[in-house]
Structure formats: structure tokens, C-alpha cells
Amino acid sequence: MRFTDKTIIFSTFHEFELFTIFMEQDMRSKTEQDLLCTLAKDLKNENNALLCRAEKKIDSHIFSLLEKVYESNPNFVFNIEIWKNDEIKIKLKEVFKNAVLVQMNANYIIEKTGKSIFDHYDEKLINTVYQALENDFVLYALYDAQFFNLKSKSGRYAFSKQILMAIRRALFSLGIEFTADKEREKDFYTKLFLTAFAASFILAEIQSNKLSEDTYRKKAGEVIKNNKAKYLKKMTIPPEIEKAVDHLIQGLLHSDYAYLKLNSEPALLAQIVSVGMQFEQLISPDAEMQVAGSRALDIIYVLAKHNKFQKDAVDTLAHWLEMKEVFRFYKTLERLENSCKFGPNGTNLAVPYPMRGIGSPTLFVCKGNYTDCNHLSSAFKKINIQEANYKLNFGAYTKCIWLTKELQEYYQKYYSKIKEETATQEGLHQA
Secondary structure (H helix, E strand, O other): EEEEEEEEEEHHHHHHHHHHHHHOOOOOOOOOOOOOOOOOEEEEEEOOOEOOOOOOOOHHHHHHHHHHHHOOOOOOOOOOOEEOHHHHHHHHHHHHHHHHHHOOHHEEEEEEOOOOOOOOHHHHHHHHHHOOOOOOHHHHOOOOOOOOOEOOOOEEEEOOOHHHHHHHHHHHHHHHHOOOOOOOOHHHHHHHHHHEEEEEEEHHOOOOOHHHOOHHHHHHHHHHHHHHHHHHHHOOOOHHHHHHHHHHHHHHHHHHHHHHHOOHHHHHHHHHHHHHHHHHHHHHOOOOOOOOOOHHHHHHHHHOOOOOOOOHHHHHHHHHEEEEEEEHHHHHHHHHHHHHHHHHHHOOOOEEOOOOOOOOOEEEOOOOOHHHOOOOEEEEEEEOEEEOOOOOOOOOEEEEEEHHHHHHHHHHHHHHHHHHHOOOOOOOOOO
């Protein structure tokens, strides 16, 4: 099954038969029914004899003729071509909607987040999906042969894993935005859905853990370039979505996260989708090391501290998932980090440490080792940093007694709940 601007083409009778079953058409019934398939071109048999002229609706009689030709010569290539129409579009939309509903209620999502997180937004999600599918180019692209397969005469059909992953990433991105305080135009939600889809298709084959290798990064760049040409052209989406995808590519390939500070629509789309995609990637059954939703959130918070995600979007994700103590912890950490005003001319020199990997920081150090500060530890021993980490360069740093004490008091009060929510395997060792 393949698509042109105005028609659908089937290369074999078997493929066309599966499509009629998919459309819930009983082509062997002689009773009156609403026929959906209208020929766009003349139908001829293997001897080039005319079976049926174009513009005829395919009824049980014509279907029977096609079946007889197929039975006499199964290898004959029919090229049955029918017109696209509104009835077919409605059915395709309905099937895709059902696929979205299945992903909204996927068991692994409920297991990893502890609840059915999409229930509150189900109507808004489905409305957004339908709005996105008003774009015919998008609708038919989803049923491309690489994404969708008609499988058997029982009427079974299936979307590819790539489509299902894109659905989940779009759902998480929309859930984040629906949770935000700001109400937006419906068009923004549609663009958000399409941004997640386009980015998912374009970046799906890229292995993030190998991008530090120059050779692989160059190869990944070529793959991304080819995918952009293939998918974006086929889907014919607005330019602001393509720009949003470019922002995501710049972050992934070149560690360029300048878009996080922009307030343009493409930048806002990319800021939200980047968080939604990362969350899905971490909890997905296909992940190399699948983690619980709370653990994924903890990882994303740490990456946000390294300026790889927009903080507001991560906070909104935390609110949506209701992981209250984890959210409160990072808000407290942010407050403590911004509390220092004791550097030269009132500058802030406080830095939480360590901020590497997915462990939580256990102390604060002074990045300027400002000896005039009364809060600086008088202990001879310093913390040695072997490699650049968060806001710290290689070198030795002195502990801030005041902020470290505040942090440790917070841990004593909320440690058990934080540990329960993040499911961390690492202890939070006091310095």
C-alpha cells in the first residue's frame, strides 16, 4: 500500500483484500452497503483486457472478478488504484486514535509512574491528535509501509515500534504542557505533537551514548540529514516545527543548548519536547537500562542543572507526576545555591557537589575559595576536583559550612522520602 497526492495504490489483490477488511467492508456480500473504494484508473487483467473502467465503485461483482484473476495467476501485479476520500480518512484517523489510547494505558507506563497519568487529559490529548491529523500529509505518512502493516485476513494490523515510540513521546510532551499554568492556543498543542513526532522519527536511530566519538557523530549527522529530507518533506509540516527539530539536533549533536534561553515558539516547542522525549527514553521497555519514573525525573533534574534541559519544563513534569519530595528537594537545592551573597561585591560563589551522574549532592563548596567569608570551612583538607564538574573546574575547593549544614539538615528531615521516590541505590553520605 502506497500513497500519491490523491490516490492509494495496492500492488497485489491480497493487499487490497486486507485493506477492505481493514475498512470493515464485506466485499463478498451482495447486500447493499456504503462502498468506500472508487477506482482511480482502469482495471485490466494479465492479458490487458479491461475488467472495469475508472470511477466505478468496487462492489462484490468487481471484487469477484479480481479474485478470480488472482486465483488463476497469484503473481500478477494488479496495481489497483483508488481515490482517497473522506470516509477512508475518517477510518484511518479512528485507527490511529485507538493506537494512541493503547499507548496512554500502556502497562509499563503505569508501572513506572505508579498510576495512569493521562486520565486527566484524555479528552485534550485525543482532540489534539485529531487536530494534527487534519493535515492529510501527516495522516497518510503515518500509514506509510515502513510504519504500518496490514497483517492477515483476520483484520489485524499493526503500527511499527517507531510510530508507537513517537506516540508516547508526543503524549509525554503534551502532558507536560497541559500541566503548565499557561493556557495556549490549540494550534500550539498541535505543533507540539508534530514536533515530538518529527523529532522522534529523525533521531530514532541515533545512539546518544556514542556521540562523544567524532566518527560516530559525523555518521549520525548524515543519518539525521537524510531522515530530515525523508520525513519532513513527506509530512509537510510548518517551518516553526522544523526549526524546533533543528534546536533539538543542535543540542544532541553539538551540545548547543542556546535555545533553552530563547522565548520563540520553535524554542518553546523544543524545550518541552526535549524533556518529554528524555523521560520516555528513560522509562521505555526498549531502554538499555529502564528506570522508574521517579528515577528518570531525578536524572533529568541533574541534567537540567547542567543546562541541558529547561528547568520550568522539568518542574512541570514533576508536578504532573506528583513526585513531591523530589521536586521539593531540587527547589530547596536551588534556593540554597542562590543564597550565597558573600563573595566579592556580593557575588554568589556557592556550588553544590557532587553534581555528577545521578547521585544527589552532599555538600556545598566555594568556587572562589574566598577566604574573607566567615562561612568558609577552616579545615585544612579541601575537596579535590579531578575533572570539570557542573560549575567547578579542575582544582581544590573549600567547603561552605553554612550551606552544607542546611543541606544536611534537609536530608535528615526528608531523606527517607527522597530515597523512596528516586529509588536510588547510592547512599547520601555526609561530608
